[in-house]
Amino acid sequence: MSSIRVNPETLSVLDRPNSYIGKTVPRPNLERLLQGRATYVSDMELPRMAHVVFLRSPYAHAKILKIDATAAKQMPGVVAIVTGKELSAVITPWVGVLSHLKGLKSAPQSALAIDRVCWQGEAVAAIVATSRATAEDAAEHVAVEYEELEAVTDMRTALDPGTPVIHASLGDNLAFERIHDAGAVDKAFAEADAVVEADFIFGRHTGVTLEPRSVVADWNAAETRLTIYQGTQAPHMVQNIAALHLGLRESQVRVVCKDVGGSFGIKVHIYADEMATYALSKLLRRPVKFVADRVESFNTDIHARDHRCKGKIGVKRDGTITAFEIDDLTGIGPYSMYPRTSAIEANQVVNLVGGPYTSKNYRARARVVFQNKNVMCQYRAVGHPIACSVTEGLVDLAAMKIGMDPVEIRRRNLIKDDAYPCGSPSGLRFEQLSHHASLSKIVEMMDYQALRAEQVTLRKKGIHRGIGIASFIEVTNPSAAFYGVGGAKISSQDGVAVRLDAQGSVICQTSITEQGQGSESLTAQIVGSVLGVSMDRVRVVLGDTDMTPYGGGTWASRGAGIGGEAALQATKILRKNILDVAAVILQSTPADLDIANNAVVNVSDGAPRIELNELARIVYFRPDTLPPGTRPELMATKHFVPREYPFAFTNGVQAAWVEVDTDTGFVKLLKHWVVEDCGTIINPQLVDEQIRGGVVQGLGAALFEKCIYDERGQLTNANMADYLVPMSGEMPDIDVGHVVSPTRESELGAKGAGEAGTAGAAAAVSNAVNDALQPFGAIITEIPLTPQVILTALGRI
């Protein structure tokens, strides 16, 4: 690219000289991770730090009659043993509701159970000792007497009159219900040539972050200040909640988030045991560390999905979809999680079903019920895998019914690419999507016709392969519509402060957080590009409520779109401020100057005029040499939040090519394709790897992952040997393609990309398996697609 620019102010950051936007560059923070020199919370030690271990209920539902810690308290190294009642002196209970989810109810939850436990794994006592091993030893000597109560485990009977009500004060086990009716659904079904119904079943699963949840809480009684070191996606949210329930001002709580060993939505919530750890530090006036072990992770990290959804679709012979209808049921455990609530997933399902299609007739009911199992809440792609599997499963069943190709029925019903802006029957607003361009692209990438031919040939040899297609929409860049309007103090804006240091390098503080997605990289890429400095001159600081602007953090695919735009806007101001002072120093005008390659240059010929380190030297150390009245400001701050659209919807399509062994029931994933549209792509490699990682989490749900509870509410596979996740041996290569429709809400134009992979992967695989099994007349609408499920459907067992 030429460095000669006629008027750099009119250029977007996308086409400035030496822009990093749209380029694959390595993440700046990788070396410490590669050398084993990162700092995860589980690595941290502080002087006088004690370790807490939680004694957890072996019952799903029981009264706590007595806790006897006399013997345990005498053991050497034991600092304290604290019960729920004792801890309630320092921390107040909470209720996980949001006012915009009308009718959502939940019961007060305490940091440690008081009088009653409501799920297997709920903490009943905290054992604090000088080492974790000592605390574990002591825990074995704490005697708890329980009176077991009947456990509510089956969501299908949770609302029956004969089923015990878990929280008597709530009157029943219904946490939330939403009913939606748009268009003329009954008429649309009556006018359809075929109506297809199916029951979709989704296994309860969890995120399995490789680093378990970890906290070090450090109450300094002299400073009356609590520092929380925690692997969290939302440091300011944790600050707000900790302060609120410990009776502190937010300024008395600092949350520091260093390296995080996986999050995926698991680490965006407030967990009772983490709250207990904060409270214990305050109570005991010393640092306290909690690191969940793997069994605790399975029993207490939020679970997700676990939906049973009846679906119905009407279709005409020409392929026109006339209506969708769903009735969704989900069980969320005994409490709605705090502060984001456990009604969001079901609410999303209602919002998203049928979303890619033109049909305006849509009826939905979603019910969210309490049960005596671990808590459920938002995990990567919240609600999307359910909505996508139901929608795309129904579309394929409709196509099958009328004998139409799955690609063709989508071509006839997906919203046209030139129809935007438009809305969905559930009330969603779409700025610009690209379903048709995406579908065309994936058909080409996978060579659809050749695969169909191969499928036919192989069938004759008794090899059963299938193709599954799944179009999807995805919520990204959420505004205050997600949580703020419901009363949760979860920021939807993010802020970035950027400053030139005394050697001409840049320090950038951002409120978005890093858990491996590449937040640090994309921020440095934007700052470097907009300012005109090389990335190695940009240091990004994040994850510290004392050090960064106030903001939401990294969740709901918002980091690049919201935090990235804040970085862009802040850097534009810094650039202007630098050019203003440069013009003074150089006796030029700002319009004649630009910044490129770490120096102020002439716009006219690109010739370097002054290095940024020299400019910084003058400003910081020799301001006396500047003309009177010159007051340079080499730091700038901007915040950004989307205002026009509540969410920046993205879209895409996935395709799976699978082989089903009809003797063993095993599914082999041969190949997977994704085309998605996240708007402006800041770093293609990071986007592709977010997609691939997201797909594989979706494939886990499709084939392997399920928290298996027995009828008494006991989780029977709470370990990594029995709870299966995708491993390298079973995973396919995944081809990723893009269509780019930037959002016009921001100058950057970026939408989110972190959840698209998870949104549609299971739907594509399910459709592929059903496609493979067509000759057998077997239709499966349940995941995970275990050999047992497949062989049962085939009538083999």
Next chain:
Amino acid sequence: MTGPVTISLDVNGERVEAQVLPRLNLADFLREHLKLTGTHVGCEHGVCGACTVRVAGEIVRSCLMLAVQANGAVVETIEGLSDSGEVADLQAAFRDRNALQCGFCTPGMLMAAQDLLRENRKPAREEIREHLSGNYCRCTGYQAIIDAVENTARARMELKA
């Protein structure tokens, strides 16, 4: 409880003597006693592979081995392999391919990958997938890791050619 036992071993080229309880596992010994926190603990039951280290030249799950069993042994961790430069090319390949996101599995993954490349100079893609199938990665979906190992194998072959 049995009292502390004296052990003596070589860790990343340093002679180490320590008093440890017999029940202490090697992962906790490395992390808590020697502060070598690059060895990560993901499951503590030998499944996830995050704690993979090299003992007497063989990769082991350090959560499944007791510290006392390492008495007299040569133990190598990610810090040692990083400082010696043994896996510098592999680390660079991981960086260039973004074969890590949160990085928690990475030290164990590098250990396992280097073990494969020492035994098999030209592994097929499926062999790489198979060899790493005892190491969980929850972020990447594995493809970038397989690519990085494949690229490293190819580069090492070219270097030798």
